[in-house]
Amino acid sequence: MGMTGADAGLGGALTGLRDTLSGVRYPLALPGAAAATSLAKATAGQLDDYLIPRLARLDAPLLAVAGGSTGAGKSTLVNSIVRAPVSIAGARRPTTRAPVLVCHPSDAAWFSEANLLPRLGRSGDAAGGGIGLLVMPVAVLSPGVALLDSPDIDSVEEDNRALAEQLLAAADLWLFVTTAVRYADAVPWELLHAARDRGTAVSIILNRVPPGAEAEVTPHLTEMLAEHGLGGVPMFVIGEQRLDQHGLLSEQAVAPLREWLDELARSAAARAAVVRQTVDGAVAALSPATARLAAEADAQHEAVGALGASVDSAYREAATAVDQGIRDGTMFRGEVLARWQELVGTGEFMRGLQAKVGRWRDQLVSAFTGRPRPTDELITAIESQLVVFVHGAAADAAEQAAASWRAHPAGGDLLAANPALARVGPDIDARADRVVRDWQRGVLDLVRDESGGKLFAAKFSAYAVNALGLCLMILVFAATAFIPTGAEIAVGAGTTIAAQKVLEAIFGDDAVRRLAERARQDFLTKVDGLLQQEAGRFHAVLAETGVSTEDGELLRAAAAAVDAARRADPISAAGPRAFDGTSQETGRTAQQPGRTAQESGPTAQESGRTAQESGRTAKESGRPPRETGGTPRDGGGTTPGGGEVRRTGGDAG
Numbered sequence: 001m002g003m004t005g006a007d008a009g010l011g012g013a014l015t016g017l018r019d020t021l022s023g024v025r026y027p028l029a030l031p032g033a034a035a036a037t038s039l040a041k042a043t044a045g046q047l048d049d050y051l052i053p054r055l056a057r058l059d060a061p062l063l064a065v066a067g068g069s070t071g072a073g074k075s076t077l078v079n080s081i082v083r084a085p086v087s088i089a090g091a092r093r094p095t096t097r098a099p100v101l102v103c104h105p106s107d108a109a110w111f112s113e114a115n116l117l118p119r120l121g122r123s124g125d126a127a128g129g130g131i132g133l134l135v136m137p138v139a140v141l142s143p144g145v146a147l148l149d150s151p152d153i154d155s156v157e158e159d160n161r162a163l164a165e166q167l168l169a170a171a172d173l174w175l176f177v178t179t180a181v182r183y184a185d186a187v188p189w190e191l192l193h194a195a196r197d198r199g200t201a202v203s204i205i206l207n208r209v210p211p212g213a214e215a216e217v218t219p220h221l222t223e224m225l226a227e228h229g230l231g232g233v234p235m236f237v238i239g240e241q242r243l244d245q246h247g248l249l250s251e252q253a254v255a256p257l258r259e260w261l262d263e264l265a266r267s268a269a270a271r272a273a274v275v276r277q278t279v280d281g282a283v284a285a286l287s288p289a290t291a292r293l294a295a296e297a298d299a300q301h302e303a304v305g306a307l308g309a310s311v312d313s314a315y316r317e318a319a320t321a322v323d324q325g326i327r328d329g330t331m332f333r334g335e336v337l338a339r340w341q342e343l344v345g346t347g348e349f350m351r352g353l354q355a356k357v358g359r360w361r362d363q364l365v366s367a368f369t370g371r372p373r374p375t376d377e378l379i380t381a382i383e384s385q386l387v388v389f390v391h392g393a394a395a396d397a398a399e400q401a402a403a404s405w406r407a408h409p410a411g412g413d414l415l416a417a418n419p420a421l422a423r424v425g426p427d428i429d430a431r432a433d434r435v436v437r438d439w440q441r442g443v444l445d446l447v448r449d450e451s452g453g454k455l456f457a458a459k460f461s462a463y464a465v466n467a468l469g470l471c472l473m474i475l476v477f478a479a480t481a482f483i484p485t486g487a488e489i490a491v492g493a494g495t496t497i498a499a500q501k502v503l504e505a506i507f508g509d510d511a512v513r514r515l516a517e518r519a520r521q522d523f524l525t526k527v528d529g530l531l532q533q534e535a536g537r538f539h540a541v542l543a544e545t546g547v548s549t550e551d552g553e554l555l556r557a558a559a560a561a562v563d564a565a566r567r568a569d570p571i572s573a574a575g576p577r578a579f580d581g582t583s584q585e586t587g588r589t590a591q592q593p594g595r596t597a598q599e600s601g602p603t604a605q606e607s608g609r610t611a612q613e614s615g616r617t618a619k620e621s622g623r624p625p626r627e628t629g630g631t632p633r634d635g636g637g638t639t640p641g642g643g644e645v646r647r648t649g650g651d652a653g
Contacts, residue, residue, distance in 0.1 A: 014047055016558050033300070131163065293555050303408070307410065471503050
């Protein structure tokens with residue numbers, strides 16, 4: 001049976017969500033970024049490995065994945081069901097590179113062609129060092145159901161844990177294997193909560209139950225399952241016993257589980273119910289998962305905006321400081337003032353304040369005509385002081401922006417990776433010098449354009465332009481200046497007024513005010529451009545993160561399309577349920593008095609502690625499972641309340 005029209009619509013929506021996920025990144029070190037990255041990877045992986053291919057073939061053989069903690073006996077259980085050591089049990093089993101999937105020969109093509117779990121290679125691929133799925137056909141299994149032995153969910157190897165989660169996410173049915181000693185551990189319950197939240201079909205295998213412990217352990221585990229929203233899942237109890245010469249449990253010990261799997265294999269309706277339950281639960285879980293991813297994508301975008309805004313604020317303050325420095329006379333001090341005095345002759349200007357304006361003009365022109373060297377020195381002094389001033393403003397802005405980033409959760413790592421941001425750019429002085437020179441040329445152009453034919457004798461016009469240009473520069477820096485106390489009061493005030501009066505005599509009051517304002521604005525505009533270049537270093541780093549402004553909305557739109565397709569034709573249509581919670585008694589727990597729980601020789605990792613060594617069951621140890629949140633679903637989709645417990649029919653102990 002291929003994909004129906006509705007399924008095709010859902011399949012397209014799932015593919016769209018997968019494509020959207022492929023472009024989402026969480027590069028900024030926000031508190032939720034790492035979890036979002038993991039969730040996005042896991043969600044995309046489940047879409048690739050399970051949902052998209054499974055939805056295309058809902059009638060394909062069912063995959064049951066055996067999962068559990070270290071030493072729970074997963075491999076031994078799989079081997080015992082097929083009556084052959086197909087999966088190596090023990091600490092050295094190579095499940096990281098080649099997890100074993102066993103199926104009936106008629107089902108081998110489906111699993112060998114990489115329909116499910118397409119990201120894993122198939123039989124033989126693992127020899128080259130990559131991860132591969134070893135597909136092993138065995139005639140003893142009924143067609144329609146395959147078993148996959150997964151790595152330990154609590155393995156010390158990170159790759160093992162990741163592979164276990166990947167395989168479990170691709171399961172139609174979880175066979176969750178635990179023991180009387182380990183069933184209350186936190187890690188298994190975290191995985192069971194994930195199964196519950198995704199609506200995955202689950203069956204519990206309580207393995208290696210010590211003699212006399214079943215009456216206490218089984219009700220306790222059943223109670224815990226109900227408390228955690230997993231009431232009603234089938235449970236199979238296997239007593240502690242010695243393995244045979246091939247490392248297998250007795251046929252009698254695994255008979256109830258084997259028969260249950262055979263019944264499932266023989267009923268196409270039952271298999272379909274399991275598959276549809278798990279697929280529908282997984283699809284339903286995409287919406288809240290995608291909502292979390294979208295929220296984190298929004299947080300990334302907002303963080304970029306906040307970091308960028310802090311940079312803009314720092315450099316705006318720097319531009320304001322430059323403007324204030326012009327207005328308060330900071331520039332008209334020190335070397336600039338000294339060179340101006342040297343050029344125009346302070347005493348002469350003061351004595352001529354009451355004389356005619358024409359005489360000031362003639363004196364100024366004469367001073368420039370015969371003394372070019374002081375002119376150059378004044379220009380150089382203005383240029384040098386402006387460069388230092390602009391450099392300081394840029395340095396202050398860089399420090400302020402860097403401090404803001406350090407205080408932001410996402411900014412510290414960016415700054416650590418780009419420490420030069422906290423300092424001005426390496427060529428700041430050269431760029432500032434170009435800005436000042438361009439501005440000085442612009443001031444001379446203003447004077448030249450404004451003067452027209454007003455300048456006197458042509459042979460003096462070049463000197464006059466320089467003289468008036470310097471006067472205009474001085475006026476820009478000192479028109480509203482605060483003049484320091486002491487001897488500079490008379491000197492500064494007198495020379496500034498003289499420069500203003502000379503300009504007014506030639507251009508008029510209104511023109512001088514307009515020229516001074518234009519020159520000031522031109523300087524601020526050029527400096528602001530330089531500061532924006534400096535701020536651009538920060539913005540370039542933000543741009544390189546690749547954070548998108550649209551990821552959150554794209555994710556929400558993709559999830560909405562999936563929800564709409566699911567509502568249009570629900571996957572879990574009316575039909576037989578996978579598990580009806582019917583209670584069956586098939587005998588007493590198989591157990592061998594005095595025998596250890598060690599399953600395959602002395603390997604400690606696979607076997608773990610014996611019940612005798614631990615001296616108590618999980619209930620007696622008082623270790624409650626760690627609650628990880630989430631709203632309990634209805635037993636992973638199973639009927640609540642009447643959990644099915646099947647016991648092995650081994651020797652009574």
